[in-house]
Amino acid sequence: MDLHLDGAALTAQLVDTPSVSGEEGPLTDIIEAALRPLPHLAVHRDGNTIVARTMLGRPERVILAGHVDTVPLAGNLPSRLEGSRLYGCGTTDMKSGVAVQLRLAASLTTPRRDVSYVFYDCEEVAADRNGLLRLSRSRPELLAGDFAVLMEPSSAEIEAGCQGTLRAEITVPGQRAHTARSWMGRNAIHDAGAVLDVLRGYTPREPEVDGLRYHEGLNAVGIRGGVAGNVVPDECVVTVNYRFAPDRGSDQAAEVVRSLFPAWPVKVIDVTDGARPGLGEPAAAEFVAAVGGTPRAKLGWTDVARFAALGIPAVNYGPGISQVAHTPGEYVETGKIAECEDRLRAWLGAS
Amino acid sequence: MDLHLDGAALTAQLVDTPSVSGEEGPLTDIIEAALRPLPHLAVHRDGNTIVARTMLGRPERVILAGHVDTVPLAGNLPSRLEGSRLYGCGTTDMKSGVAVQLRLAASLTTPRRDVSYVFYDCEEVAADRNGLLRLSRSRPELLAGDFAVLMEPSSAEIEAGCQGTLRAEITVPGQRAHTARSWMGRNAIHDAGAVLDVLRGYTPREPEVDGLRYHEGLNAVGIRGGVAGNVVPDECVVTVNYRFAPDRGSDQAAEVVRSLFPAWPVKVIDVTDGARPGLGEPAAAEFVAAVGGTPRAKLGWTDVARFAALGIPAVNYGPGISQVAHTPGEYVETGKIAECEDRLRAWLGAS
Numbered sequence: 001m002d003l004h005l006d007g008a009a010l011t012a013q014l015v016d017t018p019s020v021s022g023e024e025g026p027l028t029d030i031i032e033a034a035l036r037p038l039p040h041l042a043v044h045r046d047g048n049t050i051v052a053r054t055m056l057g058r059p060e061r062v063i064l065a066g067h068v069d070t071v072p073l074a075g076n077l078p079s080r081l082e083g084s085r086l087y088g089c090g091t092t093d094m095k096s097g098v099a100v101q102l103r104l105a106a107s108l109t110t111p112r113r114d115v116s117y118v119f120y121d122c123e124e125v126a127a128d129r130n131g132l133l134r135l136s137r138s139r140p141e142l143l144a145g146d147f148a149v150l151m152e153p154s155s156a157e158i159e160a161g162c163q164g165t166l167r168a169e170i171t172v173p174g175q176r177a178h179t180a181r182s183w184m185g186r187n188a189i190h191d192a193g194a195v196l197d198v199l200r201g202y203t204p205r206e207p208e209v210d211g212l213r214y215h216e217g218l219n220a221v222g223i224r225g226g227v228a229g230n231v232v233p234d235e236c237v238v239t240v241n242y243r244f245a246p247d248r249g250s251d252q253a254a255e256v257v258r259s260l261f262p263a264w265p266v267k268v269i270d271v272t273d274g275a276r277p278g279l280g281e282p283a284a285a286e287f288v289a290a291v292g293g294t295p296r297a298k299l300g301w302t303d304v305a306r307f308a309a310l311g312i313p314a315v316n317y318g319p320g321i322s323q324v325a326h327t328p329g330e331y332v333e334t335g336k337i338a339e340c341e342d343r344l345r346a347w348l349g350a351s
Numbered sequence: 352m353d354l355h356l357d358g359a360a361l362t363a364q365l366v367d368t369p370s371v372s373g374e375e376g377p378l379t380d381i382i383e384a385a386l387r388p389l390p391h392l393a394v395h396r397d398g399n400t401i402v403a404r405t406m407l408g409r410p411e412r413v414i415l416a417g418h419v420d421t422v423p424l425a426g427n428l429p430s431r432l433e434g435s436r437l438y439g440c441g442t443t444d445m446k447s448g449v450a451v452q453l454r455l456a457a458s459l460t461t462p463r464r465d466v467s468y469v470f471y472d473c474e475e476v477a478a479d480r481n482g483l484l485r486l487s488r489s490r491p492e493l494l495a496g497d498f499a500v501l502m503e504p505s506s507a508e509i510e511a512g513c514q515g516t517l518r519a520e521i522t523v524p525g526q527r528a529h530t531a532r533s534w535m536g537r538n539a540i541h542d543a544g545a546v547l548d549v550l551r552g553y554t555p556r557e558p559e560v561d562g563l564r565y566h567e568g569l570n571a572v573g574i575r576g577g578v579a580g581n582v583v584p585d586e587c588v589v590t591v592n593y594r595f596a597p598d599r600g601s602d603q604a605a606e607v608v609r610s611l612f613p614a615w616p617v618k619v620i621d622v623t624d625g626a627r628p629g630l631g632e633p634a635a636a637e638f639v640a641a642v643g644g645t646p647r648a649k650l651g652w653t654d655v656a657r658f659a660a661l662g663i664p665a666v667n668y669g670p671g672i673s674q675v676a677h678t679p680g681e682y683v684e685t686g687k688i689a690e691c692e693d694r695l696r697a698w699l700g701a702s
Contacts, residue, residue, distance in 0.1 A: 163531060165530075165531075165581070167580050178651060179516075179568055179570050179572060179592045179594055180514060180516075180568065180594050180650040180651035180652065181566075181568075181650055181651070182568040182570050182594075183566075183568075187550075187570055187571060189547065189550075189570075189571035189572075189573075189574050189589070190547055190551050190570070190571060192547065192574070193544055193547030193548060193550075196540065196541055196543065196544030199538075199541050199544075200541050200544050217530055217531065217532075217533040217534075219530045219533050219538055219540075219583055220540035220576070220577075220584070221530060221540075221577055221578070221579070221580050221581070221582060221583070221584060222540075222576065222577030222580075222584070223540050223543070223574050223575065223576045223587065224574065224575055224577075225571070225573065225574045226571075226572055226573030226574060226575075226590065227572070228572070229518050229572050229590070229592060230516070230572070230592060231572060232570055232572075233571070233572060233573070238540070239577065239580070241580060241581060243531050299531040299532055300529060300531035
């Protein structure tokens with residue numbers, strides 16, 4: 001792989017080496033082979049995750065992190081360029097960001113701040129396989145730093161923090177009966193209508209956190225009930241997903257959901273804290289000043305929360321477009337790749 | 352098997368020969384062996400269904416029909432007698448009725464009306480395995496008659512006709528979106544709340560048909576929806592079961608359900624007509640007069656509808672108790688077995 005190709009051409013090369021989650025080996029080998037020879041970088045490999053660091057002894061260290069895996073292919077390879085758009089699986093999420101990382105890693109031999117470039121695996125699958133999570137547990141020293149930029153698709157604008165996410169099951173009980181004499185029982189599915197009433201009547205909070213406007217959400221993501229075609233069902237379970245702004249923590253989020261559904265047992269299935277935007281931190285403020293634009297709140301959950309959990313302020317900033325991520329028609333605007341690289345280069349630039 | 356045992360003792364013998372649907376062979380063999388030697392009966396066997404008929408050339412022929420299969424065992428064998436109750440799988444549904452049939456078949460050598468005793472298999476499972484349905488198609492002449500009594504549990508009271516049953520799926524559409532930006536989509540589960548509103552607000556009809564009061568019902572018997580824990584779902588399907596009085600036919604029942612849910616596609620999964628009570632027919636009226644009591648409407652669907660489809664008026668009349676059918680604590684009052692037999696004997700009696 002030639003790291004001197006321009007960002008769009010390098011993205012196309014990365015995209016044309018498929019790396020669906022769990023199958024990142026070949027692409028990781030190529031990245032490792034491209035970085036190992038560079039004398040200004042100390043390269044570590046852990047499974048299919050690579051960390052390449054400058055070791056200039058600068059007083060400040062920043063992290064540029066991107067995942068190398070993609071969602072499954074959808075008949076959208078090889079990549080193809082149409083006008084200003086590069087199409088293909090992973091173009092937006094997030095090999096264009098990885099291309100920016102690689103070009104900066106290769107060319108910034110003496111950045112103003114020490115930089116740790118992190119290329120990790122298995123972001124698109126269950127959290128327990130996530131390469132960044134694994135590394136944060138097994139080799140946290142490799143992730144040490146003062147500020148992190150996660151190259152998630154953000155249309156080359158800063159998206160700060162992220163919302164938390166909670167899933168819970170609400171169980172509505174009933175009493176079985178034969179449907180020919182349904183008044184002998186109590187229909188749990190009918191009664192679940194009251195749970196849906198709460199969801200239909202819910203007004204999401206839109207709080208401002210550290211100067212950014214978040215937008216919460218509460219949605220049924222599953223419903224199940226039914227015993228047999230002639231039986232009044234005695235149970236209906238509604239699974240809800242609460243997306244909560246980062247001024248609330250896990251416990252508070254669980255309390256919010258319980259208080260909305262006081263009439264039924266609420267079982268929290270999983271919950272993950274969000275991350276405050278933290279743009280007041282000096283390293284973050286300098287990044288915002290250098291990159292320009294108006295930071296937005298990140299509504300989806302991303303791995304910035306993992307950095308937040310390590311005490312490292314982090315933002316999402318990448319050339320991809322989140323709206324087309326995970327779609328068969330995924331693409332990236334090539335102009336954004338260059339723009340993103342230029343701004344990061346200006347921020348990190350040679351001393 | 353000794354057909355001269357009293358009804359309760361014979362029921363216990365039948366119960367202690369397990370015959371869960373599909374495994375009726377051994378019990379059918381025993382019944383066949385008991386009936387074959389009787390010179391006043393012509394015995395036919397078709398699979399695990401037996402028809403034993405008197406052939407006296409009477410101007411009128413009646414049918415006593417009962418199924419020999421049971422629902423799966425529930426740790427409730429062998430049978431046990433406690434006071435006036437005989438407990439065990441099949442005591443109520445409906446080996447006590449089969450015992451009555453067998454005692455009448457053995458002892459009524461010259462009934463006033465010719466009698467066809469039908470013992471059939473697979474009533475408790477999918478309709479396409481039902482022995483009575485099979486016989487009505489392959490050997491309808493064996494089911495010929497002027498009036499039929501189905502020995503279903505009715506506490507030795509006449510339950511006439513039966514309600515029809517229709518199942519339909521109502522599909523509520525939505526539009527997928529990420530739950531972190533749920534306002535970009537439309538939640539099909541939330542919208543299904545409007546379907547549940549209709550069900551919660553439904554007032555069942557209680558029409559009088561041929562002098563008997565029926566009681567309809569409309570119930571959700573299943574609900575499903577959900578794509579993934581972070582996706583606003585684009586479909587929710589509610590399965591409903593409509594129990595309709597026998598003054599309505601299948602087409603009308605389907606129209607009723609469609610008209611209740613005009614905003615969504617309604618797909619009828621299956622529908623079975625009920626049966627009018629038909630107690631005005633001469634044979635039925637004589638039966639009612641002989642047996643006594645006040646006939647009630649049968650709300651559940653039973654095989655009387657199969658006789659109705661053959662043009663034969665039919666009623667449910669048996670010693671079992673429908674409320675305890677299919678429960679682990681199933682039992683029959685032994686007094687009802689004798690009562691049921693006595694009344695049928697008085698009706699059919701020797702000429």
